[in-house]
Amino acid sequence: MLEIKNLHASVEGKEILKGVTLTVKDGEVHALLGPNGSGKSTLSYIIAGHPKYTVTKGEIRLNGKDVLKMKPEERALEGAFLAFQYPMEIQGVNVFNFLFQMAKTRQKKLSPVQFRKQVEATCVELGFDKQFLDRELNVGFSGGEKKRAEVLQLMLANPSLAILDETDSGLDADALKTVAKALQTLRKPGFSALVITHYARLLNYLEPDVVHVMKDGKVVMSGGASIAHEIEKHGYKAIEAQEAKK
Ligand SMILES: Nc1ncnc2c1ncn2[C@@H]1O[C@H](COP(=O)(O)OP(=O)(O)OP(=O)(O)O)[C@@H](O)[C@H]1O
Numbered sequence: 001m002l003e004i005k006n007l008h009a010s011v012e013g014k015e016i017l018k019g020v021t022l023t024v025k026d027g028e029v030h031a032l033l034g035p036n037g038s039g040k041s042t043l044s045y046i047i048a049g050h051p052k053y054t055v056t057k058g059e060i061r062l063n064g065k066d067v068l069k070m071k072p073e074e075r076a077l078e079g080a081f082l083a084f085q086y087p088m089e090i091q092g093v094n095v096f097n098f099l100f101q102m103a104k105t106r107q108k109k110l111s112p113v114q115f116r117k118q119v120e121a122t123c124v125e126l127g128f129d130k131q132f133l134d135r136e137l138n139v140g141f142s143g144g145e146k147k148r149a150e151v152l153q154l155m156l157a158n159p160s161l162a163i164l165d166e167t168d169s170g171l172d173a174d175a176l177k178t179v180a181k182a183l184q185t186l187r188k189p190g191f192s193a194l195v196i197t198h199y200a201r202l203l204n205y206l207e208p209d210v211v212h213v214m215k216d217g218k219v220v221m222s223g224g225a226s227i228a229h230e231i232e233k234h235g236y237k238a239i240e241a242q243e244a245k246k
């Protein structure tokens, strides 16, 4: 489903990604860990098509298609969805209208009344007060509320590839459980996810198929969930020690 091969990318002349190779197969959930500044958000922005970054080498394929040749909106229509690490406040844009416009790109004849019911049901599933639907997108939302609003968009967008960039950071213990449970309902053929996180806690609920560790613009280790627990206990030194042994 998602295939990244030897991806090199830079921003303002500085090379950030230095040969990322990563494959997420259909139906799989992968976790991506890595120290601050290792390039995780950069990778997710590049998959989504942020114009700030220049890809200098390598390829990204989504459902077999060359993503780098597609505009950001074409990538979204192909099923890519990015839940931002730092969701932006967008003044003057009502949450419900935003979600409705998003859904209408796929279902031209969608009824607002019918869609409102669907959105409210998803709010209940996420433990997200439906009053947020009548506010401006993320404006004045707390950190955790912004993250829940991202997950609400994700659930309604029904993507084939969801990238969650530290969606768990800022969520309280109960919200984390509710969100993880909701994300678990999406697990099925035709849905894959790349979950960027610093904590093993979310992974206890999500049970990723593969855990990757990124360091200095490269994926330096891939394996089972035990990697995340090892890092949580001993920090990235544990990984460095294993790398040195190779
Ligand atoms: N415009 C820029 N100019 C120079 N360096 C930049 C620029 N934008 C990003 N970087 C650098 O790219 C590196 C990767 O940043 P990125 O946000 O991808 O890290 P990350 O792995 O997501 O970190 P975190 O865990 O803190 O979210 C960082 O060192 C950052 O300072």
Ligand SMILES: [Mg+2]
Pocket: 040, 041, 042, 085, 165
């Ligand atoms: Mg980041």
